[in-house]
Amino acid sequence: MDNSLTVFKQPTAVCYVVFFTLCLLFPCCSDDNEQGITEFIIEMAVAHVNADRIYFQLDNGTTLFPETLPDQYRSRLTDRQRVLLQYYPLKTNTSGFDETVRVYSLSNVPVLPIKRLTENDSNMPGIEPMELESIWISGNYINMSCYIYADTVAHTISLVNNLSATYPDDGRLYLEIRHSTNGDFPAFRRKMLLSFDASSLEKGQALACIVHTFDGQKVYYRVYK
Secondary structure: OOOOEEEOOOOOHHHHHHHHHHHHHOOOEEEEOOOEEEEOEEEEEEEEEOOOOEEEEEOOOOEEEEOOOOHHHHOOOOOOOEEEEEEEEOOOOOOOOOEEEEEEEEEEOOEEEOEEEOOOOOOOOOEOOOEEEEEEEEOOEEEEEEEEEEOOOOEEEEEEEEOOOOOOOOOEEEEEEEEEOOOOOOOEEEEEEEEEEOOOOOOOEEEEEEEEEOOEEEEEEEEEO
16 A cells, blocks of 8 residues: 555645645634624544444544534545544533534545655655645644645655664654655645554654755654653
8 A cells, every 4th residue: 555645636635625724824703693703613633424423533532523514524524534623612512422513614634654664665755845834743643734836746745664764762763754746847835734643653652753845854853642
């Protein structure tokens, strides 16, 4: 399996991620006749889908039950799908869940495994520059917000445990954020939001995430809690 993210120009679910992550940059509010000004909450969550109901679980374990969920959102959800959720908590409670919420929007977030590379691997992901806006850990995920420059050719983004590289013996796990443009023309600046499954790591593991940017190589230090 190719453990990388493929980015297309066409309006796929990834494009929805690009659109809705822009909401993170601005405070969101709207008029509500009952509550006055409604302040939306935007968080990462995991959708749980079964035959009779759908609910969401935040990375801190809080469960959210949507009062209603439009078909346009139901159709794009599968069980354990990671999403960026825009919602408002309601005063009513639903038995068995922490909160009942009104969902205003959601977008699917790609989830990829951490790729292990050895010196015998012939398909080494590229190290072409990208803009890393932020990297953070929540739940069992390493999350990343970044910008790429793309046109019509698919790009790939990977988080790599490079077993053939030599890094300091300082107790940290060194991971490389790899980006391949695959020869694409840098026509448009596009924002991406994605998550990597870190459940195979030990809690408390110190991490050093290396990324090649347009300003040179940078290292981000985090702890998997």
